[in-house]
Amino acid sequence: MTEPTPLRRPRADQARLVADIVRHQIHAGGYPDGLPAESELAAEFLVSRNAVRQALAVLKAEGLIDREPKVGTRVAVRKYDHGLNHLVGLKETFKDYGEIRNEVRAAMTVSAPPSVAARLAVAPGEPVVFIERLRYLGDLPLSLDMTYLARDIGDAVLEHSLEHNDVFALIELVTGQRLGGADVAVEAVSADPHSAAILQVPQSASLLLLERLAHLDDGRPVDLEYIRLRGDRITLRSNLIRGE
Amino acid sequence: MTEPTPLRRPRADQARLVADIVRHQIHAGGYPDGLPAESELAAEFLVSRNAVRQALAVLKAEGLIDREPKVGTRVAVRKYDHGLNHLVGLKETFKDYGEIRNEVRAAMTVSAPPSVAARLAVAPGEPVVFIERLRYLGDLPLSLDMTYLARDIGDAVLEHSLEHNDVFALIELVTGQRLGGADVAVEAVSADPHSAAILQVPQSASLLLLERLAHLDDGRPVDLEYIRLRGDRITLRSNLIRGE
Numbered sequence: 001m002t003e004p005t006p007l008r009r010p011r012a013d014q015a016r017l018v019a020d021i022v023r024h025q026i027h028a029g030g031y032p033d034g035l036p037a038e039s040e041l042a043a044e045f046l047v048s049r050n051a052v053r054q055a056l057a058v059l060k061a062e063g064l065i066d067r068e069p070k071v072g073t074r075v076a077v078r079k080y081d082h083g084l085n086h087l088v089g090l091k092e093t094f095k096d097y098g099e100i101r102n103e104v105r106a107a108m109t110v111s112a113p114p115s116v117a118a119r120l121a122v123a124p125g126e127p128v129v130f131i132e133r134l135r136y137l138g139d140l141p142l143s144l145d146m147t148y149l150a151r152d153i154g155d156a157v158l159e160h161s162l163e164h165n166d167v168f169a170l171i172e173l174v175t176g177q178r179l180g181g182a183d184v185a186v187e188a189v190s191a192d193p194h195s196a197a198i199l200q201v202p203q204s205a206s207l208l209l210l211e212r213l214a215h216l217d218d219g220r221p222v223d224l225e226y227i228r229l230r231g232d233r234i235t236l237r238s239n240l241i242r243g244e
Numbered sequence: 245m246t247e248p249t250p251l252r253r254p255r256a257d258q259a260r261l262v263a264d265i266v267r268h269q270i271h272a273g274g275y276p277d278g279l280p281a282e283s284e285l286a287a288e289f290l291v292s293r294n295a296v297r298q299a300l301a302v303l304k305a306e307g308l309i310d311r312e313p314k315v316g317t318r319v320a321v322r323k324y325d326h327g328l329n330h331l332v333g334l335k336e337t338f339k340d341y342g343e344i345r346n347e348v349r350a351a352m353t354v355s356a357p358p359s360v361a362a363r364l365a366v367a368p369g370e371p372v373v374f375i376e377r378l379r380y381l382g383d384l385p386l387s388l389d390m391t392y393l394a395r396d397i398g399d400a401v402l403e404h405s406l407e408h409n410d411v412f413a414l415i416e417l418v419t420g421q422r423l424g425g426a427d428v429a430v431e432a433v434s435a436d437p438h439s440a441a442i443l444q445v446p447q448s449a450s451l452l453l454l455e456r457l458a459h460l461d462d463g464r465p466v467d468l469e470y471i472r473l474r475g476d477r478i479t480l481r482s483n484l485i486r487g488e
Contacts, residue, residue, distance in 0.1 A: 007354055008352075009350060012438035013349070013350070013376070013438075015438070016390070016436070016438065016439060017390060017470075019436075020390065020453070020455070020470040021357060021359050021360060021470075023431075023453075024359075024429065024455050024470075025359050027429070027431075030359075044357050044358060045357050046354070046355055046357075058436045061434070061436070062433060062434065084328060084428075084430070084482055084484065085484065085485075086484055086485060086486065087484040087485060087486045105257070106253060106257070108252075110251055110290070111290055113265060113288050113289045113290075114288060115265050115268075115269050115274075116265065132257070146260070146261060146264065178486060179486045180485070180486060181483060181484050181485040181486055182483070182484045183481070183482075183483055183484075184328075184481065184482045184483070184484055185268065185271070185479050185480070185481050186328070186430060186452070186479065186480040186481070186482070187267075187271075187452075187475060187478075187479050187480075188432035188433075188450040188451055188452045188473075188475030189306060189432075189450050189475060190305070190306065190434075190448070190449070190450045192260070192263075192302045192305070194256035194257075194259070194260065195260060204434070204448055205434070206432035206433050206434045206450040206451070206475070207432055207450070208430070208431075208432045209264075209267075211264070211268050212484075217486075226261075226264040226265075226268075229432075231431060231432030231433060231450075234431075235429050235430065235431050236429070236430040236431075237427070237428065237429050237430070238328055238427075238428045238430070238482065239425060239426070239427055239428070240328065240329065240330055240331040240425050240426045240427075240428055240456075241329075241330060241331060241424070241425040242330065242331045242422060242423045242424060242425055242461075
């Protein structure tokens with residue numbers, strides 16, 4: 001085994017490297033008793049204490065850790081995994097963590113804007129069902145979801161409780177069909193002031209924004225969603241296979 | 245067909261809804277000749293002109309559109325798709341868009357911090373190869389990648405040009421093995437000042453942060469990467485299948 005050599009890089013580069021690894025350790029459930037002292041982290045990563053301090057400042061700014069004199073550095077938030085390989089509702093995903101409760105902010109029939117109509121394969125202006133939900137895990141707002149449903153399915157879905165059910169489960173209930181899958185686009189955006197207030201995050205906090213079009217087993221597109229997930233609370237996880 | 249009815253919701257909610265749909269239209273290559281006038285968008289979405297104005301202000305703040313009196317509103321940036329179903333390098337992904345050029349910011353042997361060692365299944369403190377690259381599409385910085393490679397593979401990779409090759413391709417070249425797949429975690433984070441300067445984005449701009457552990461066909465983990473992608477330039481796309 002070679003003698004460890006200090007990392008010879010500018011401090012800001014050292015700090016980024018430390019922050020990234022510690023961040024993922026935190027998400028993996030590491031440091032239940034608090035983070036190691038600055039000097040220990042410096043020794044672990046073979047970087048300067050100043051670099052460690054800068055890394056911890058980044059994680060503090062992200063809201064991931066709290067730092068207090070004497071008490072030390074502890075993990076401030078727990079982050080939740082949301083799988084990207086399978087089409088699973090939030091209630092199903094979080095069944096081991098706690099109860100998902102949906103605050104229904106809107107549930108109405110609207111005329112489909114042309115772009116929504118095109119995705120749902122209906123005529124522009126045709127009525128579709130629009131649902132907006134703020135989704136909580138316990139008292140924590142996690143996700144703001146806007147959903148457009150094909151009308152026949154949406155009307156039937158609205159006869160059930162939206163507070164305690166995933167829309168996916170209701171679609172399968174009312175159609176008697178299994179959902180087949182979905183196309184998803186994932187983006188990182190800064191929260192606009194209104195969305196930030198609803199999700200209880202600082203203005204300009206980073207959000208994961210998903211556009212997701214789910215279709216029935218027979219291929220019919222039925223459910224178009226725009227989903228804002230709190231970046232400080234959710235990690236998306238996926239297994240990739242090698243291919244062209 | 246029912247008579248279209250105006251959307252009766254608070255203005256900020258109307259604006260979010262319009263912004264989300266227009267954002268994805270832009271990413272899908274819509275509006276090559278500029279966005280429709282405010283009045284047309286208001287009619288399309290059955291919302292007030294004030295709501296349209298607020299939606300366009302959000303998209304302008306994200307840097308997606310430019311608005312100028314008389315000239316109108318045009319798409320300011322082109323966004324690029326990066327697939328999440330398959331393990332594909334950036335050069336392979338963008339082969340139809342242009343040349344990916346890598347600025348190598350670091351290429352060195354470092355002692356593996358315990359957490360990196362654990363992921364790569366080597367002993368803590370063992371030497372691993374560390375590579376940091378800033379990746380450009382033409383003149384546009386898209387991605388800042390930090391890579392840890394198992395030493396035997398890393399040493400062989402360093403004998404090849406990192407400027408014009410994906411690390412994935414080099415790993416397959418030097419091992420004579422195909423990569424099997426990877427585990428990926430996706431997060432949205434705000435850019436720290438130093439990363440923002442390198443990627444040429446405003447401070448606190450939203451980034452997609454990927455942690456990706458790739459393994460060879462025989463299951464051996466060989467390549468641990470921390471990848472920052474510009475949120476204003478990259479959309480991750482995935483197809484999900486229904487499952488537990």
